[in-house]
Amino acid sequence: MLTKSFTIQNPSGLHARPASLFVQKATSYPCNIYVIKGTKKINGKSIMGLMTLGAAKGDEIILEIDGEREQQAMDELGSLLEAVHE
Template sequence: MLQQTLTIRNKLGLHARPSALLAKTAGLFKSSITLTSGSRSVDAKSILGLMTMAMPCGTELTISAEGPDEKAALESIVELFENRFGEEE
């Protein structure tokens, strides 16, 4: 299993569009991908689960990937966060 801790940097946090993009990207991989913030964890392939986390800008979270393509999955998701999900701020 691979893990990485990230901070949400886009101004509006993990709202509907980034959640959809994250779930879509996670769904491309066979690995199990989980986001954990505080004591709550959700399946990154579930847009509903991601939206219920209500993670604003500045939230620190851990991404975990486990499976046959875990390295590629983690790299793709980290890239989304680093690029602020394509948002300006």
């Protein structure tokens, strides 16, 4: 299992479009992916779960990934979380 923290860089936070891109990438991996913000831990393959986090620019998000291709998933999803574009 891999765990790593990231800081949201997108000026609009993890709103609909970045959340949708995140879920699309997450579902392409066969591993379990969880996103943690504060006391909330959600399934990273759930668009509704990501939206309920209310992650804004500057917020710390922790990814917890376990299973096949976990390192590749961590690298790619972490890049999405830290992307500056909207």
